Amino acid sequence: MLFNSLEFIVFFTLIFLIYWVLNRRLQNIFLLVSSYIFYAWWDYRFLVLIIASSAIDYLCGMIIDKTTVEKRRRFFLITSISLNLALLGIFKYFNFFADSFTLAMKSIGVEVDHTLPGILLPVGISFYTFQSMSYSIDIYQKKLRHNKSIIDFFLYISFFPQLVAGPIERPLAMLKQINSDRILKYEDVINGVAIASLGFFKKMVVADNLGVAVDTIFSNLATVSILESFIGSSLFSLQIYFDFSGYSEVALGIALMLGFNLTVNFKAPYFSKSVFEFWERWHISLSSWFRDYLYFPLAMRYLRSGDSFLNKYKAHIVTMLLMGLWHGAGFNYIIFGIFWSIVIVMSHRFEVFYDKVPGVIRVVFTFLCATFGWFLFRIERTVDIFSISSSTISRWEWYNNGLPVVLFAGVLIIILEYYYWIKKNKNINYLAGLFYVKLLFIIVSAVGCVCFSIPEKTNFIYFQF
């Protein structure tokens, strides 16, 4: 069930009305059932996976918490991580490795009969397996005690606003909210509606309309000019931002209407002055997950054994490569990881010079790096890079008159976000306190979504990851 669909609006309205007349225990059961219905809407078979992932970490977490024997604790931590990664491996990466193997064999003249069944990628699997794993890890690290209520724990893994594309919530903060009474606050509901409206506007008006032009350019990379390819890539940078941050804001908004505070996932990333800053502002819940659970332990281990060039950057390289792979199975994701590793290492090495460059140029440079990274995401096959035309004759066939209006709206939002997250450095939700501004904002968003959305129903880009 997509957020940007009529069935979701009906589904959520019903949930909202029923949810607030129940007590906390019933609310949690109701939310769990609703979340499973929401997920089963794609394919009911996916439910087996999410229940399996939740059960693995519920049991491993329980055993790790109960035992004091370090060997046993470690064994069950490794079990949790291995089983979750196995789920990901089978359902996300199996086809890629099977195809690559067949191709490799073919190149040395061996024909492999590829009769293995094509495995369907379950939506959101990378998000909820990571969320689930963090539970066992946190218990192992003694940040958290085991949560006895199986309903509450399963709800933590499957909470529908953030189930399929995050934010990836940490167990400590989320379980605390699940275990506490939620109070229906008028302020939260109106703020929630305002944030969700912004999200819908970003997705349905800005991202989807930009997507029409981007799709045309990317499906004609061999014939459009080099300038058009560049414009297409830059527009895709904007599209992926509005699409994903739009999704995150709808998630934040509807969760707030149910009394939950989720992690803010984006803080004006395209105004970052360095690639380090970019990853601290883009998909924050994922980059902080990798930082805390992978980068910190690795960097500590490597730096303890000396501060050679390799020891300094090995952890960065491993993290960025795995972050690339987290997004999907494909050579373009591996190149994505390699590209970011190189950019990060180079930025660090040449920091003395980089710091002297004016801020505006640093922002542009960071945006261009991000654009190249997203370009690698957008091309369907790596070999497509070589098919890009070097023609200088632009025909602007992808251009339509609505595009400047959409871009204008997008730029306005980005400026507002820059002011909010960077100039003011605020950490609370948008538009807090300004009732009439919020109301106007909700109306403008609703009118925008009705009048300027494209007729086709589109998926969110991050659903594929």
Place this chain on the structure above:
Amino acid sequence: MIESVKEEFYKKFGKDTVFSLELTKDDVPKWDSLRYIAFLVSLEKKFDIKFTPESASTMKTIDDILKYIKQNQP
């Protein structure tokens, strides 16, 4: 102890920021993940302690780091 921490702080993050116990990542322009971990590892050697990866993610201020050192010193 504070003097040693201060010395390492300036070595790793430069002298653009005036050292204080309340400093967080947001106050120090040069504070990135790499420098932060390098800072912790240099303190490990100085005070003969070991930071755990989870402590690295939960400590927010210089004061948190000092408290950790005090609690874990042999």
